[in-house]
Amino acid sequence: MEILLALVVAAMLVSGGIFTFLAAVGVVRLPDVYTRMHAASKAGTVGSGLMLIAAGLYAGEFATLARAFAGFVFFILTAPVAAHLVAKAAHQAGYRLSRRTVCDEMRLPPKK
Structure with a gap:
């Protein structure tokens, strides 16, 4: 049973690390503040969450797992x-979208 727990924790740590790495790559490579923020918030949240749950499982105590x-x-x-x-806030401050962006829905007039 300990080996199974160790494998689950290892898989969660590796996948969490991959998600966190992809978030970092997205922050560096994506063209504008909006897409960078999307990469950091989505993939970073999943990656850090997986690693946090893995640490809680590895601790072996219910209190630690509950806090994780x-x-x-x-x-x-x-x-x-x-x-x-x-x-x-970035949109209101005037940060421009990437040239590849098709539509700025925040600049459209409200629908009637």
């Missing part, structure tokens, strides 16, 4: 809201 799960829930609840607010 609470931290994961906190990540899931706060990261999308923070990303949305940063994007809205």
